[in-house]
Amino acid sequence: xxxxxxxxxxxxxxxxxxxxxxxxxxxxxxxxxxxxxxxxxxxxxxxxxxxxxxxxxxxxxxxxxxxxxxxxxxxxxxxxxxxxxxxxxxxxxxxxxxxxxxxxxxxxxxxxxxxxxxxxxxxxxxxxxxxxxxxxxxxxxxxxxxxxxxxxxxxxxxxxxxxxxxxxxxxxxxxxxxxxxxxxxxxxxxxxxxxxxxxxxxxxxxxxxxxxxxxxxxxxxxxxxxxxxxxxxxxxxxxxxxxxxxxxxxxxxxxxxxxxxxxxxxxxxxxxxxxxxxxxxxxxxxxxxxxxxxxxxxxxxxxxxxxxxxxxxxxxxxxxxxxxxxxxxxxxxxxxxxxxxxxxxxxxxxxxxxxxxxxxxxxxxxxxxxxxxxxxxxxxxxxxxxxxxxxxxxxxxxxxxxxxxxxxxxxxxxxxxxxxxxxxxxxxxxxxxxxxxxxxxxxxxxxxxxxxxxxxxxxxxxxxxxxxxxxxxxxxxxxxxxxxxxxxxxxxxxxxxxxxxxxxxxxxxxxxxxxxxxxxxxxxxxx
Numbered sequence: 001x002x003x004x005x006x007x008x009x010x011x012x013x014x015x016x017x018x019x020x021x022x023x024x025x026x027x028x029x030x031x032x033x034x035x036x037x038x039x040x041x042x043x044x045x046x047x048x049x050x051x052x053x054x055x056x057x058x059x060x061x062x063x064x065x066x067x068x069x070x071x072x073x074x075x076x077x078x079x080x081x082x083x084x085x086x087x088x089x090x091x092x093x094x095x096x097x098x099x100x101x102x103x104x105x106x107x108x109x110x111x112x113x114x115x116x117x118x119x120x121x122x123x124x125x126x127x128x129x130x131x132x133x134x135x136x137x138x139x140x141x142x143x144x145x146x147x148x149x150x151x152x153x154x155x156x157x158x159x160x161x162x163x164x165x166x167x168x169x170x171x172x173x174x175x176x177x178x179x180x181x182x183x184x185x186x187x188x189x190x191x192x193x194x195x196x197x198x199x200x201x202x203x204x205x206x207x208x209x210x211x212x213x214x215x216x217x218x219x220x221x222x223x224x225x226x227x228x229x230x231x232x233x234x235x236x237x238x239x240x241x242x243x244x245x246x247x248x249x250x251x252x253x254x255x256x257x258x259x260x261x262x263x264x265x266x267x268x269x270x271x272x273x274x275x276x277x278x279x280x281x282x283x284x285x286x287x288x289x290x291x292x293x294x295x296x297x298x299x300x301x302x303x304x305x306x307x308x309x310x311x312x313x314x315x316x317x318x319x320x321x322x323x324x325x326x327x328x329x330x331x332x333x334x335x336x337x338x339x340x341x342x343x344x345x346x347x348x349x350x351x352x353x354x355x356x357x358x359x360x361x362x363x364x365x366x367x368x369x370x371x372x373x374x375x376x377x378x379x380x381x382x383x384x385x386x387x388x389x390x391x392x393x394x395x396x397x398x399x400x401x402x403x404x405x406x407x408x409x410x411x412x413x414x415x416x417x418x419x420x421x422x423x424x425x426x427x428x429x430x431x432x433x434x435x436x437x438x439x440x441x442x443x444x445x446x447x448x449x450x451x452x453x454x455x456x457x458x459x460x461x462x463x464x465x466x467x468x469x470x471x472x473x474x475x476x477x478x479x480x481x482x483x484x485x486x487x488x489x490x491x492x493x494x495x496x497x498x499x500x501x502x503x504x505x506x507x508x509x510x511x512x513x514x515x516x517x518x519x520x521x522x523x524x525x526x527x
Contacts (some may be wrong), residue, residue, distance in 0.1 A: 010097035025290040026050065031096060037079060039091040045290065046156050048224045057090040063223040064092055070127060070201070070218040103209035107249045114255050116211040120261035121201075123216055128264065131198035140230035141197040143181040143188055148227070150177055150279065160289040164303050169311060173282070176314035178281060180275050183319060183416025186388040187272060190234055194266055200236035202229030203241045231276075234268045238276035242284060245309045246302065269390035270344050273479050274317035281310035285299035294424035320345070320392040321383055321412040322486075325399030325463070326424030328453040329431035331471030331478065335424055338479040343394075346386050348379050350397035361431075367455070376404045380411045387415035401425075401459035422482055430472055 020031040026048060030037045040050045040059060060078045067075045074095045080090040099105060103120075106113050139145060154174065161167050189273065191197065202222030210217045222229045237260060244253050261267055285306035294381050324336040333349060340347035355361070357378045359369045376397065383393040399405055405421070412419040435453055467485045471478045 010377070014125070019059075025287065030069040034096045035076075036094040036096050037091045038094065039089050044510070046152060047228065050140065053087070053090070057087075059088045061225055062144045063221075066221050066229075067219060067222050070123070070221070074217055075110075077278075094219075094389065097210040097212070097219075101210045102213055103211065104247065106211070107244070107247050107252060108204060111213065113252060116216065117252060118253045118259045119211070119254060120209065120216045120218075121263060122212050123218065124237065125260055125263035128198055128200065128236065131200055131233070133195055133198055136226075137230040138192045138197045140227055141188060141232055141235075143185055146188075146279070147178065147181050150174075150282065153283055157289060158460060160303075164289050164292065165285070165307065166304075169307060170372035173278070173307070173311050174312060176311075176318065177275070177278065177282075179416050180271070180314070180317050180319070183391055184272070184388060187390045188289065191268065191272075196232050196234070196268075197230065198233050198236070199226070199230055200233060201239070202231075202236070204236060204239040206247065207243075208250075209240075232272075233259060233264065233269070233426065234273050235276040235279065238273060239280040239283075242277050242281040242306070242309050242313075243313050243429070246305050251309045263352045271317045271319055271390040271392070274313040278310040278313040278317065281306045281313070294470035301379055318392075319387050319390060319415065320420055320486075321387060321408060321417050322392070322394045322420045322422065323399050323405065323408055323413070323466070324394055324396050324422050324424065325462075325466065326471070327398060327400075327431060327457055329434035330424035330426055331475070332398075332424045332474045333396050335422070335469065335471060335478055335482060336394045338475050339482060342479060342483065343392060345394050347394045347396060348382055350375050350379060350395075353378050373404075376407060380407050382413055383408070387412070387417045392417075397455055398460075399463070399466075400456050402461040402463075405463070405465075417488075419488055421466040422469050423461070423463055424471040424478075424486065425468050426470070426472035 021481065022029045022031070026043055026045070027038055027040050030039075040056045042051050042053075042056070050059070057078075057080075064075045064078060074093060074097065076093045079091050079093050080087045081091065103113070103116075106116075140149075156171070157165055161170070175260050200221075202216065203220065204218070205220075208218065208220040210219070237256075240256070241253055244250075244256070285303050288303035288306060320343075322339060322343075324332045324339065326332045333351070336347050336349065339345065354366060354371065354375050357374045358366050379395055379397065383395060386393050395408065397404075399408075399421075409419055431453070469478055469482050
């Protein structure tokens with residue numbers, strides 16, 4: 001690169017200002033006057049090979065064409081560096097944009113950008129709605145293709161394991177990614193069939209967005225490998241979310257999602273968006289490592305911050321089956337609804353399912369064994385389908401028999417989901433009072449009488465694998481106790497912290513696909 005750098009320095013000597021030089025792991029950018037020239041380094045990594053001059057020329061031409069989709073007035077064309085009458089390098093010529101309008105710089109300065117994020121969301125949504133779609137783009141979003149891409153990215157990290165990358169945390173990251181992909185085949189098929197897989201940007205970062213007076217300019221899409229640019233539009237957005245979280249810009253993440261999501265059809269489940277944020281942070285972690293020579297420290301700690309982002313989101317993406325059980329009147333339905341809202345999970349109640357699969361209300365036998373068996377089978381079948389589509393599920397029922405609990409465990413295992421078992425407890429006199437006081441005739445309401453409750457208690461099997469939750473207290477208190485039990489099992493620390501702090505969504509990505517709030521309030525007792 002010495003010859004190329006010298007040639008560019010001579011070519012820009014007459015510029016109004018001396019050229020400034022910025023380097024990345026694969027490119028060098030020369031800033032002079034109102035122009036920027038970008039040249040690729042003759043390097044090779046697992047994901048790109050720029051060692052051939054003609055390949056670099058072709059890539060420059062492709063970079064201009066692709067980036068004109070989002071910034072046509074910035075990408076002016078290509079240029080050739082000539083030494084002694086022969087071409088020695090090729091570059092991309094761009095209009096220089098004002099640094100003070102750069103999105104990352106605005107975030108770092110603390111300046112509010114809510115209005116600008118509305119503009120950005122509109123541009124991105126329009127881009128994603130009209131982006132190219134084809135069988136080739138769709139093939140990049142299957143679980144097999146995504147896992148292959150994950151492994152290829154991981155291979156680039158081998159030299160940095162134990163130095164820039166914590167081995168134990170990275171092993172957890174890979175395990176969680178593998179589990180999510182293994183159980184979500186129908187979800188990815190649904191996204192492909194619905195046409196959500198696009199030829200997107202592929203590398204959306206805050207540093208590549210500029211807010212000008214006439215709207216945003218989005219630069220530097222990924223041009224050297226089409227396959228890396230193909231994916232769900234949610235994955236394209238997730239790249240920017242991962243970058244903003246690396247900057248600690250939670251406020252801007254929320255504003256971006258609030259502006260973008262209403263503009264797009266068929267939002268993905270929050271677990272899928274979490275997976276994509278983690279995948280994008282994984283890619284950025286690799287890039288940050290490649291910026292440093294093998295074994296050298298990362299002064300800014302960027303690779304570790306991206307590992308934090310990736311691991312946090314993959315933990316949040318875990319699909320769970322939560323059994324909330326106990327005798328009638330123990331408070332399980334209130335707790336199940338509370339958990340469903342706080343965790344963004346679907347809630348299936350045996351009382352509601354009984355109305356669908358059992359005889360009409362008031363008919364004898366609605367709590368007989370054949371009907372109970374049909375209710376539990378239907379609940380488990382529905383839960384299996386929902387989990388395959390990326391939804392965590394809370395199952396609200398008595399769960400008195402070991403056989404039915406084994407059925408639920410089998411469903412969780414088949415869906416590659418984590419099983420959690422919670423048993424609601426409260427004094428007998430309080431349970432009986434609740435059974436007598438509550439309505440029994442509304443749709444989805446419990447019809448369990450004291451006699452039914454006694455019959456269920458008499459036939460109940462021991463439940464040693466369940467964790468007890470005190471439900472003789474207000475529902476918020478019982479719910480937070482349950483969250484702590486879940487956190488002890490799978491380190492859902494962030495969920496617990498957010499629940500302790502406020503009544504809003506558990507995480508920023510709940511904005512993608514959050515259920516409606518429950519009818520209970522903080523002062524409502526468990527029933």
